Amino acid sequence: MLTHLSIRNFAVVKTLDIEFNLGMTAVTGETGAGKSISVDALGLCLGDRADSGMVRTGAEKAEVSASFDISKLPAALSWLEQHELADDHDVLIRRVISSEGRSKAFINGTPVPLQQLKSLGFYLLSIHGQHAHQQILKNDHQLHLLDQYAEHQKLINSVSEHYQTLRNQQKQYQALLEGQQxxxxxxxxxxxxxxxxxxxxxxxxxxxxxxxxxxxxxxxxxxxxxxxxxxxxxxxxxxxxxxxxxxxxxxxxxxxxxxxxxxxxxxxxxxxxxxxxxxxxxxxxxxxxxxxxxxxxxxxxxxxxxxxxxxxxxxxxxxxxxxxxxxxxxxxxxxxVQDDSLLDGLKEQLQVLETEYRAVAQKLNISRQKAAKSFAKQVEQHIHKMNMADAEFTITVKHDEFGTPHKLGLDHISFMVSTNKGQAQDKLEKVVSGGELSRIGLAIQVISSSNNQVATMIFDEVDSGISGSTASVVGELLRKLGTSTQVICVTHLPQVAARAHNQMFVTKFSDKKTTETHMICLKENERIKELARLLAGDTLTESAIANAKELLQISNS
Incomplete structure (x- = not known):
C-alpha cells in the first residue's frame, strides 16, 4: 500500500508531505486548488512522461517520491528481487525533473529506466482518471475489462503463444511462397x-x-x-x-x-x-x-x-x-529442391497449427462467455442502485470461428445496455447519456478492480456527472472496496467524501507573487466543516453543518 508521498517544487506545490492510511481516503478542496496534483505526482512515479512545465516557476528541479509497504504484495517483492532492487518489505520510488525537462528515476536509491518504473508500478497501484469512462466505449478496452474480471490469463497466454507460433510459420511460408517463381x-x-x-x-x-x-x-x-x-x-x-x-x-x-x-x-x-x-x-x-x-x-x-x-x-x-x-x-x-519440399511441409504444418490455435481460442471463448454473464449481472445490480432501476446490461461475446487469427483470440466483445423499459439494447455509445455512462463506468471499474492484484487504487473525479442519492451509492461502493484495498478518491461530492475512512483537504495560498498548494489531513470537526462547504458552498450555515454531521454519522454507522 502507499504509505507516503513527498512532493518538492512540482507545479504549484513548493513542499508537500502526505501520509496515507488503509481504507478509503477522500481528497476534497476548492475548484482549481490542485486536488489532482498528488495523482499527477504518483503518475510520474509510475513512469508517466515528464516535461519542464512540471517544475515550479523559479526552481531548478522538481522531485516526487512515493513509499510503499509491499509486505503483502508478493508479486511486487518478487519483481524487485528479480531486478536486484529489493530492500526489505518497503520500496521507495523517486523521480527528479530538471527545469530543462530531463528526468531521472530511482527505485530504492538505484537509477533505473522509465520502463522499469512502469513495470513495477503495475504491481503497486492503478489510477482511474475522470476520462476513464470514455475508454469503456472502446471494444478493445471492453475485452480487457472482461479478461481481467475472468482471471484467465493462462488461457490468454496459451492463445498468444499459439498465435505467435502460427504467425512465425506463416511468415516463413509466405517468404518461401513469394520466392517460388x-x-x-x-x-x-x-x-x-x-x-x-x-x-x-x-x-x-x-x-x-x-x-x-x-x-x-x-x-x-x-x-x-x-x-x-x-x-x-x-x-x-x-x-x-x-x-x-x-x-x-x-x-x-x-x-x-x-x-x-x-x-x-x-x-x-x-x-x-x-x-x-x-x-x-x-x-x-x-x-x-x-x-x-x-x-x-x-x-x-x-x-x-x-x-x-x-x-x-x-x-x-x-x-x-x-x-x-x-x-x-x-x-x-x-x-x-529442398525449399520446394519444405514449402509443402510448411503448408501441412500451418493447417495443424491453425487447427490447434482455433481449439485454444474456442476454450478462451467458453471462459469469456461464462465470465460475461457473471460480470454483466454484477454491473446491472450496481447501476440499479445508482438510479438506473430499469436498466438492462449484457455483454455479447461473438466468436468468429473462421476469422483471422489474433493474439487475443477470435472474440468480438460488446457492452450492450438499455436504460428504459421497452427499449431495445444497443451499444453503450448509442444509448447512454454522460451521467449514465459515468455510473456504468464507475460500476465496471469498481467490479473489475476488485479482481486487481494491486493494493492501492486511485479514482480521480470518476464520480463527475453523478449527484444526489446516486452519489451516496457511489460512496458506498468505494468504501466497500476500501475494506480490502487502499482507495484514494479525488471527489467534489459530499456523499462520497463522507463515506471515506480518512479525508484530506487541498487548499491554495497566494501572496500575490507566488501560489502554493497545501494538503492536510482533516480531523472530525474539520471534516464536518468541509462536508458542509461541499453541501452549501463557501458560506457555512448552521443547517449545512447539521446536515454534514448527520451525513458523516450515517456514512460511518
Missing part, C-alpha cells in the same frame, strides 16, 4: 548448367593434369628430338661424348694426384660427375624410349582441354575452379 527460374537455369557440367564430368584436380599433358603432347616431337640429341652427346657419340671426356680427364688427373695431393678434391668431383652423367644418360635413354607421339591421344586431350576452357569462359571462372563451380551449383540446386 524466382526459385523455379533459377532451378531451370541450374538444371541446364548442371546437366552440361555433369556430361563433361571434370574430376577434382583434372584440369591441372590436362594442362600439363596438353603442354607435353603439344611439344612431344621437340622433346623426343632434343632428348635423343642430348643422349647422343652425353653417352653415344663415338668421336666425342661428355662421359668419355670426363673419364679421360679423370684418368689423367688420378695419375697426377700422387705427385700433388691438392688434385684429390678435383678427382673426387670428376668421379661424381662421371657417375651423374652416366645415370643421367640412363634416365634419358629410358625417357626417349617411353616417349611416344600419339596423334589420337593428342586429339583427345586437345578436345577435352579446349572444352574445359570454353566452359570456364561460359561461366566466367578460372578453368582450375570449374570443378568447384560444378559442386556449388549442384548444392544450390539441391537446396532449391
Amino acid at each position: 524466382q526459385r523455379d527460374d533459377r532451378s531451370q537455369l541450374l538444371s541446364y548448367q548442371i546437366v552440361e557440367l555433369d556430361e563433361f564430368a571434370l574430376a577434382e584436380g583434372e584440369f591441372i593434369e590436362l594442362e600439363l599433358e596438353h603442354k607435353k603432347l603439344s611439344h612431344s616431337q621437340t622433346l623426343l628430338e632434343q632428348s635423343q640429341i642430348s643422349f647422343h652427346q652425353l653417352y653415344e657419340a663415338e668421336e666425342f661424348n661428355a662421359l668419355s671426356a670426363v673419364q679421360n680427364s679423370l684418368d689423367r688427373l688420378t695419375e697426377l694426384q700422387q705427385h700433388d695431393a691438392s688434385l684429390t678434391p678435383i678427382v673426387t668431383m670428376l668421379t661424381e660427375a662421371s657417375i651423374q652423367i652416366e645415370e643421367a644418360s640412363t634416365e634419358l635413354r629410358a625417357y626417349t624410349e617411353q616417349l611416344e607421339i600419339d596423334p589420337m591421344r593428342m586429339q583427345n586431350v586437345e578436345a577435352r582441354y579446349s572444352q574445359a576452357l570454353d566452359l570456364a569462359r561460359k561461366h566466367n571462372v578460372q578453368p582450375e575452379t570449374l570443378y568447384d563451380l560444378h559442386q556449388e551449383l549442384s548444392q544450390e540446386y539441391q537446396d532449391l
Whole structure:
C-alpha cells in the first residue's frame, strides 16, 4: 500500500508531505486548488512522461517520491528481487525533473529506466482518471475489462503463444511462397548448367593434369628430338661424348694426384660427375624410349582441354575452379529442391497449427462467455442502485470461428445496455447519456478492480456527472472496496467524501507573487466543516453543518 508521498517544487506545490492510511481516503478542496496534483505526482512515479512545465516557476528541479509497504504484495517483492532492487518489505520510488525537462528515476536509491518504473508500478497501484469512462466505449478496452474480471490469463497466454507460433510459420511460408517463381527460374537455369557440367564430368584436380599433358603432347616431337640429341652427346657419340671426356680427364688427373695431393678434391668431383652423367644418360635413354607421339591421344586431350576452357569462359571462372563451380551449383540446386519440399511441409504444418490455435481460442471463448454473464449481472445490480432501476446490461461475446487469427483470440466483445423499459439494447455509445455512462463506468471499474492484484487504487473525479442519492451509492461502493484495498478518491461530492475512512483537504495560498498548494489531513470537526462547504458552498450555515454531521454519522454507522 502507499504509505507516503513527498512532493518538492512540482507545479504549484513548493513542499508537500502526505501520509496515507488503509481504507478509503477522500481528497476534497476548492475548484482549481490542485486536488489532482498528488495523482499527477504518483503518475510520474509510475513512469508517466515528464516535461519542464512540471517544475515550479523559479526552481531548478522538481522531485516526487512515493513509499510503499509491499509486505503483502508478493508479486511486487518478487519483481524487485528479480531486478536486484529489493530492500526489505518497503520500496521507495523517486523521480527528479530538471527545469530543462530531463528526468531521472530511482527505485530504492538505484537509477533505473522509465520502463522499469512502469513495470513495477503495475504491481503497486492503478489510477482511474475522470476520462476513464470514455475508454469503456472502446471494444478493445471492453475485452480487457472482461479478461481481467475472468482471471484467465493462462488461457490468454496459451492463445498468444499459439498465435505467435502460427504467425512465425506463416511468415516463413509466405517468404518461401513469394520466392517460388524466382526459385523455379533459377532451378531451370541450374538444371541446364548442371546437366552440361555433369556430361563433361571434370574430376577434382583434372584440369591441372590436362594442362600439363596438353603442354607435353603439344611439344612431344621437340622433346623426343632434343632428348635423343642430348643422349647422343652425353653417352653415344663415338668421336666425342661428355662421359668419355670426363673419364679421360679423370684418368689423367688420378695419375697426377700422387705427385700433388691438392688434385684429390678435383678427382673426387670428376668421379661424381662421371657417375651423374652416366645415370643421367640412363634416365634419358629410358625417357626417349617411353616417349611416344600419339596423334589420337593428342586429339583427345586437345578436345577435352579446349572444352574445359570454353566452359570456364561460359561461366566466367578460372578453368582450375570449374570443378568447384560444378559442386556449388549442384548444392544450390539441391537446396532449391529442398525449399520446394519444405514449402509443402510448411503448408501441412500451418493447417495443424491453425487447427490447434482455433481449439485454444474456442476454450478462451467458453471462459469469456461464462465470465460475461457473471460480470454483466454484477454491473446491472450496481447501476440499479445508482438510479438506473430499469436498466438492462449484457455483454455479447461473438466468436468468429473462421476469422483471422489474433493474439487475443477470435472474440468480438460488446457492452450492450438499455436504460428504459421497452427499449431495445444497443451499444453503450448509442444509448447512454454522460451521467449514465459515468455510473456504468464507475460500476465496471469498481467490479473489475476488485479482481486487481494491486493494493492501492486511485479514482480521480470518476464520480463527475453523478449527484444526489446516486452519489451516496457511489460512496458506498468505494468504501466497500476500501475494506480490502487502499482507495484514494479525488471527489467534489459530499456523499462520497463522507463515506471515506480518512479525508484530506487541498487548499491554495497566494501572496500575490507566488501560489502554493497545501494538503492536510482533516480531523472530525474539520471534516464536518468541509462536508458542509461541499453541501452549501463557501458560506457555512448552521443547517449545512447539521446536515454534514448527520451525513458523516450515517456514512460511518
